[in-house]
Amino acid sequence: MLKVADYMTPNPVTISPSNSLRTAMQMMESGGFRRLPVVEGGRLIGIITDRDIRLAVNSPLVLRDKWYDSYLLDHVEVEACMTPNPVTVAPSTPLVDAARLLKERKFSGLPVVEGARVVGIITVTDMLDCLINLLSEERRAQ
Numbered sequence: 385m386l387k388v389a390d391y392m393t394p395n396p397v398t399i400s401p402s403n404s405l406r407t408a409m410q411m412m413e414s415g416g417f418r419r420l421p422v423v424e425g426g427r428l429i430g431i432i433t434d435r436d437i438r439l440a441v442n443s444p445l446v447l448r449d450k451w452y453d454s455y456l457l458d459h460v461e462v463e464a465c466m467t468p469n470p471v472t473v474a475p476s477t478p479l480v481d482a483a484r485l486l487k488e489r490k491f492s493g494l495p496v497v498e499g500a501r502v503v504g505i506i507t508v509t510d511m512l513d514c515l516i517n518l519l520s521e522e523r524r525a526q
Contacts, residue, residue: 388482389475391514392496392504398423401430401463405437408462419493419505422466427500430466433492440465472497473506483511 399408399420408420412434422430440460441453472495473482482494486508496504 386479386514387475388473388477388479388496388506389504391479391510392475392506393510394504396421396495396502396505398502399432399462400424401461401466403462404458405440405460405462405465406457408432409434409437409457419507420462421470421495421502421505422462423502428470428472428495428497428502430463430468431470431493431495432462432466436465436467470495474498475503479506479511479514482506486511 397411397415397417397420399411399422401422401424411420412418418435419431419433421428422432437457441456471485471489471491473485475496475498477496485491485494486506493505493507495502496506
């Protein structure tokens with residue numbers, strides 16, 4: 385049986401809750417990912433996504449000058465926009481259970497933890513990699 389550990393990205397980049405939204409955005413852009421586990425004192429306390437940052441800065445309900453968006457990115461901390469206490473899985477969780485969680489909760493990724501320590505992240509992209517591998521194996525077997 386496939387486990388989360390078989391397809392997760394180990395040791396993901398994390399961010400502190402006191403970092404600015406700009407720092408989070410820059411880390412995501414430079415790393416090519418869309419979410420960061422938020423860690424304080426070695427413990428997972430939240431998750432922030434690129435969507436969280438866009439919603440915080442680009443409210444369609446508030447008209448403001450462009451300089452204010454820049455101000456928000458530099459002065460609002462990650463903790464203000466993150467999702468606290470995110471749903472998590474363990475490395476030993478069956479991959480099918482993680483896939484169900486992603487589908488049912490409409491998540492794009494889940495932190496993988498042992499205790500409260502982040503050891504990985506499993507994403508929809510990782511699930512697609514698994515599907516591609518399984519379908520490729522099936523094709524070779526024919």
